Amino acid sequence: MRQVGLILEDGFQLMGLAALAAFELANAELGTEGYQLTVLSERGGTVRSSMNAGIETQPMGVLPDTLMVAGELLPQDVSPGVRDYIARAGSEARRVAGVCTGAFALAQAGLLDGRAATTHWAHARTLQARFPKVRVDEDRIFIRDGNIWTSAGMSSAIDLTLALLEDDHGPALSRAIARKLVVYHRRPGGQSQFSTMLELEPRSDRVRRALAYARENLRNPLSVEELAEASSLSPRQFSRVFREETGRSPAKAVEMLRLEAARIMLEDSRHPLDIIARDTGFADRDRMRRAFLRSYGQPPATLKRQLKLMEDNGGQ
Incomplete structure (x- = not known):
């Protein structure tokens, strides 16, 4: 014991x-x-x-x-x-x-x-x-x-x-x-503490609704017109309100949501990079690679190896 x-x-x-x-x-x-x-x-x-x-x-x-x-x-x-x-x-x-x-x-x-x-x-x-x-x-x-x-x-x-x-x-x-405990199987130690939805912190229900729609439909193009329709606003009004409430453009926010989803999928080594790029809406590995370099300073393949190593070492 x-x-x-x-x-x-x-x-x-x-x-x-x-x-x-x-x-x-x-x-x-x-x-x-x-x-x-x-x-x-x-x-x-x-x-x-x-x-x-x-x-x-x-x-x-x-x-x-x-x-x-x-x-x-x-x-x-x-x-x-x-x-x-x-x-x-x-x-x-x-x-x-x-x-x-x-x-x-x-x-x-x-x-x-x-x-x-x-x-x-x-x-x-x-x-x-x-x-x-x-x-x-x-x-x-x-x-x-x-x-x-x-x-x-x-x-x-x-x-x-x-x-x-x-x-x-x-x-x-x-x-x-x-x-x-009614929780997902434990989050890997390498998973980020931060959430894109929490970081954006929109004030209005309409912008929250657009972000929720985007997160649930990452495979879609998620143009301003598509997000505006989800929020019941005109594209011009949506772009203005979105930037006022989040401090970011709709395109940047969508990229943040795609990156977060891709990183979570990277934590499961069973997912090939081509599948991750497709399922998170990056369309191809090269576009996803450029986004990772902009945000994380390293390509997804490198990050995937690091996350796997940390998981093998118990989260270090």
Whole structure:
């Protein structure tokens, strides 16, 4: 039986507990207590979340097999006792994981020096500035570097835990738990934290409707006239409103949606580049290649190899 400990500090986010929920479901799926789950704090007792919900914890003691550190809305300095406990876990525990801003606690303990790591994109640059020895990658769902794991925003606690379960028991168990959690099978660690739809942030329902139409019909030419019809506006009015609300032309927004869809397909190595170009509306590999070079600075074939390598290494 493997022991999993999750460290909480006052102000932790409740979503971080989703990591333990995935392990709990794994026990049910395995039909045995494969994991003993413990919620920890420096002295034990009640720890309160950012919503003031109280969780009972055990005092830190013997190191578990896997130590996880939950994140907070804003990263805080941990106490010397917590810092030393995490530092010791780096050499004595099998795995140490920082969920969201929990990466800051791992960095304070020196576990991220010289390692690749990620955290919530809103705090990634702060992490890099405070801890220059860390190789921060703000555009990853999670990263594994040796026995140290870090993840992005709080929902990525599920992706991280599914990857930990896969590391222990293989992909079949991970897929089974993903189904029980009613989520897609875990996102690869190399997948971007960012969403084109969120980045564009249109204000009106008409522009949102046009973007949703575009995302669902990427094989179409998606001319201004076609998108304007989907939004029930004239082409001239649509172009003006679209740029006002998104700061981009319709053509640029469509290319962003195509690139996002193509990158997601690249994460599945079964898709040949010709098929990806066709299904995402680029028409041919050369047009898709030029778009990737403009946005990512490298062709899709190179990015595909890198994503495959990161996936083989557990998300690094």
